[in-house]
Amino acid sequence: MLSKKRxxxxxxxxxxxxxxxxxxxxLVIFLVLFVFFKGIPHIxxxxxxxxxxxxxxRIGILPDVLNTLYIVLATLILVIPxxxxxxxxxxxxxxxxxIVGMIEYAxxxxxxxxxxxxxxxxxxxxxxxxGFKTSLLAGSMTLVIMNLPTIMRTTQESLKTVPQSxxxxxxxxxxxxxRVIRTVVLPGCVDGVITGCILSVxxxxxxxxxxxxxxxxxxxxxxxxxxxxxxGATLTVALYVYAKEQGEFGVAFAIAAILMILTLLINxxxxxxxxxxxxxxxx
Amino acid sequence: xKKNKIVERAVHGVFLILGLLxxxxxxxxxxxLIISGIPAIKEIGLxxxxxxxxxxxTAEEPSYGILPFILTSIYGTAGAIVIGVPIGFFSAVYLxxxxxPKIKGFMENAVSLLAxxxxxxxxxxxxxxxxxxxxxxxxxxxxASLAAAxxxxxxxxxxxxxxxxxxxxxxxxxxxxDASLALGATPVETCFRVSVPAAKSGIAxxxxxxxxxxxxxAMAVMMVSGNVPNMPSLFQSVRFLTTAVASEMSYxxxxxQQALFSIALVLFxxxxxxxxxxxxxxxxxxx
Numbered sequence: 001m002l003s004k005k006r007x008x009x010x011x012x013x014x015x016x017x018x019x020x021x022x023x024x025x026x027l028v029i030f031l032v033l034f035v036f037f038k039g040i041p042h043i044x045x046x047x048x049x050x051x052x053x054x055x056x057x058r059i060g061i062l063p064d065v066l067n068t069l070y071i072v073l074a075t076l077i078l079v080i081p082x083x084x085x086x087x088x089x090x091x092x093x094x095x096x097x098x099i100v101g102m103i104e105y106a107x108x109x110x111x112x113x114x115x116x117x118x119x120x121x122x123x124x125x126x127x128x129x130x131g132f133k134t135s136l137l138a139g140s141m142t143l144v145i146m147n148l149p150t151i152m153r154t155t156q157e158s159l160k161t162v163p164q165s166x167x168x169x170x171x172x173x174x175x176x177x178x179r180v181i182r183t184v185v186l187p188g189c190v191d192g193v194i195t196g197c198i199l200s201v202x203x204x205x206x207x208x209x210x211x212x213x214x215x216x217x218x219x220x221x222x223x224x225x226x227x228x229x230x231x232g233a234t235l236t237v238a239l240y241v242y243a244k245e246q247g248e249f250g251v252a253f254a255i256a257a258i259l260m261i262l263t264l265l266i267n268x269x270x271x272x273x274x275x276x277x278x279x280x281x282x283x
Numbered sequence: 284x285k286k287n288k289i290v291e292r293a294v295h296g297v298f299l300i301l302g303l304l305x306x307x308x309x310x311x312x313x314x315x316l317i318i319s320g321i322p323a324i325k326e327i328g329l330x331x332x333x334x335x336x337x338x339x340x341t342a343e344e345p346s347y348g349i350l351p352f353i354l355t356s357i358y359g360t361a362g363a364i365v366i367g368v369p370i371g372f373f374s375a376v377y378l379x380x381x382x383x384p385k386i387k388g389f390m391e392n393a394v395s396l397l398a399x400x401x402x403x404x405x406x407x408x409x410x411x412x413x414x415x416x417x418x419x420x421x422x423x424x425x426x427a428s429l430a431a432a433x434x435x436x437x438x439x440x441x442x443x444x445x446x447x448x449x450x451x452x453x454x455x456x457x458x459x460x461d462a463s464l465a466l467g468a469t470p471v472e473t474c475f476r477v478s479v480p481a482a483k484s485g486i487a488x489x490x491x492x493x494x495x496x497x498x499x500x501a502m503a504v505m506m507v508s509g510n511v512p513n514m515p516s517l518f519q520s521v522r523f524l525t526t527a528v529a530s531e532m533s534y535x536x537x538x539x540q541q542a543l544f545s546i547a548l549v550l551f552x553x554x555x556x557x558x559x560x561x562x563x564x565x566x567x568x569x570x
Contacts, residue, residue: 002469010471017381020373021390024445027438028393031400034408082301089302093295099302105562106305112558113312113551114499116525120532120547121312124319145308152305176287178294206401209501209525213532236502239403243410244506256404263399267392 032260039257042250051221059242059251063219067136067232070224071215072204074140075147076197082144083151084186084193090152091159092181107149115210118142122214134231139215143204150203151196158192159185161281191277198273202266205259208236217241235259313551320548323347323541332545338512338522340531340539347542349527349549355515356524356553359429359504360497363436367497368490370437371444375489378445379452380474398442406506409435414507421518427509429521435503440493447492451485451568452478488564495557498550501525524550 002010050060086103094100122142123134132138162185170180216231219238233241235255243252324332327347335348378387410427413434418426455478463473479486501523509520510530522530528543528550535543 006469006472010469013471013475016369017373017377020370021377021382023370024374024397024441025390025393027441028397031404031408032396034412035404038411082304085298085301086304089298093298094302103302103305106309108562109309109555109558110305112495112499112554112561114501114525114554116499116501116528117312117316117547117551117554120528120544121315123532124315125311145312148305148308176291178291181294202399206399208401208403209529212529236401236403239401239407240502240506243403243407249407249411252407256407259401259404263396263401267395267399270395271392 035253035256035260038249039253039255039260042254043257047251047254052219059248061235061238061251061255063221064233064235064238064255066221067215067227068205068234070227070232071136071140071143071211071234072201073224074137074228075143075204076200078140079144079147079151079200080193080197083148083196084155084189086148086152087155087159087189087192088181088185091156092177092185107152110145111149115146115207118146119210119213122210127214134214134216135229136215136232137228139211139234140228142210142214143207146207146210147200147203150199151193154196154199155189155192158189158195161191162188191280194273195270195277198266198270202263202270205234205262205266206236207234208240211237212240316544316548316551319541319544321545323538323545324548326538327542327545332542333549336514338527340535340542345539347538349524349542349546351512351514352522352524352527352546353549355429355521356498356550358515359432359436359508359521359523360494362429362433363440363497364490364493366433367437367440367493368444371441371489371493372448372486374441375445375448375452375486376474376479379449380478381470394442394445397438398446402439402500402503403506405435405439406503409503409507417518423518425509425520427507427520428518429508429515430517432504432508432521432523435507436497436500439500439503440496443492443496444489447489448482448486451482451489454485455481484564484567488561488568491557491561491564495554495561498553498557499525501529505529524553 046058047060048065049062050058051063052059090100090103094103119142122138122145126132126138126141127134132141166184166188167180170184175183211234215234215237217233217237218231219233220230222230222232235258239252239255239259242248242255332347332349333353334350335346336350337346337348338351339346374390378390382390409431413431414426416426417423417428417431459477459481460473463477464470468476504523505526508523508526510522510526511520512522512527513519515521524546527546531539532543
């Protein structure tokens with residue numbers, strides 16, 4: 001038989017657990033429903049496919065959608081080679097344990113730095129020192145630094161699963177190191193790069209503080225080349241400006257609903273991709 | 284043969300540079316923050332800057348004391364930890380040790396969603412739900428306050444706390460638990476008296492990670508905290524270290540702008556300290 005004291009302890013702990021999980025679940029459900037309920041009625045074709053017009057007072061978010069797209073593309077194109085290269089150096093070349101430790105510590109430090117500091121340094125370095133001015137390109141450069149550790153880590157993880165015997169086999173056949181990397185190692189890191197890209201896209205979509213001073217908050221409708229060279233707001237920055245500075249809560253919630261849908265999609269694809277790769281690895 | 288060697292060398296060099304890139308970025312950020320942050324501290328005086336209680340950057344006789352921001356950031360983070368950690372901890376224990384697979388799967392997705400929601404969305408919901416709620420509930424003129432910021436931060440650190448604690452709890456060897464069960468402890472007792480102590484450095488790492496997230500958050504806090512440089516008090520508008528930088532950056536110049544860089548430097552030092560603590564716990568966990 002359990003003593004009274006033990007029974008009370010067990011009941012207390014169980015209650016605490018049920019309340020906590022219940023609260024967390026309720027919170028998520030409330031957030032999703034609240035944002036959809038407030039936002040979806042404001043999503044219209046006009047909102048999605050026009051730009052803001054001051055003469056008619058209409059608000060359209062097409063420029064913000066495009067800016068987000070440009071920034072995601074530019075950041076990924078820049079960050080993938082850099083991150084993959086860094087991972088390859090760590091797993092294939094680096095022999096000095098101290099250097100590896102230092103690089104990994106640096107990557108951890110980078111992922112802990114708040115985005116507002118990235119924004120500040122990005123503004124000083126890319127916008128002012130390198131002369132990019134406030135532009136989407138400066139914004140995506142800043143995001144490259146932020147996402148570098150993510151791509152590096154996921155690529156590293158997948159490179160670790162490439163069996164050492166493959167490399168040895170290739171070396172045994174007389175291939176040089178570069179050839180081994182090209183033919184054996186690189187194909188093995190596709191999983192990691194895809195996972196890293198999904199994580200990075202999520203992070204870029206949600207980023208606002210780092211972009212406020214590097215990419216600015218203009219709503220001009222541009223093509224990709226022109227767009228990257230000029231300032232522009234992404235969806236998150238536009239949400240902030242519409243809610244905080246202009247009091248346009250309808251538009252803000254419409255953007256929030258769109259962001260929520262995108263976040264759901266990204267999470268879903270992350271789950272599907274990891275399941276797919278887990279299956280592939282088992283075969 | 285010779286050509287091959289040159290190619291190999293060149294490739295090695297390229298990868299070396301890429302490998303050192305993260306190191307370079309950290310150095311770049313550190314150097315830039317120190318170079319741009321020091322001048323204002325020198326001009327204002329370290330003591331007056333850190334412990335001055337009045338921030339009036341645009342006044343006729345400007346005063347640059349950031350103690351209100353530092354204290355607000357510390358109180359805000361502490362509040363978020365006090366609310367967020369118990370909820371996150373008990374959720375993590377339940378999900379990793381007791382939940383049925385279906386519930387666990389659902390909740391894991393829910394927590395990932397919570398982690399993925401952009402901070403401005405939290406800010407927006409906070410602005411329209413928490414701020415008016417606090418205003419009517421406590422009958423104060425403006426609900427944009429430290430209390431609202433604490434609640435938003437507590438929600439935002441939940442996913443990191445739950446995820447990292449769950450990983451630590453799931454890594455506890457099954458033998459520990461089996462031994463405890465065999466000795467007659469109930470599952471709940473086993474979990475809290477055996478598994479949790481065994482995973483304590485991982486859980487500590489989760490808390491430290493939460494501290495880092497909370498102290499670095501800018502946009503969500505900016506939208507709900509009212510953004511007035513008061514000394515912190517629960518039901519007053521306050522300004523955090525992060526929001527102090529964000530709110531004046533766009534129009535600042537001269538000494539005011541340099542002072543903002545100094546604030547960023549202070550924030551950066553806080554973060555570096557937290558990183559060092561986090562690393563300490565993570566290393567312990569891996570041993």
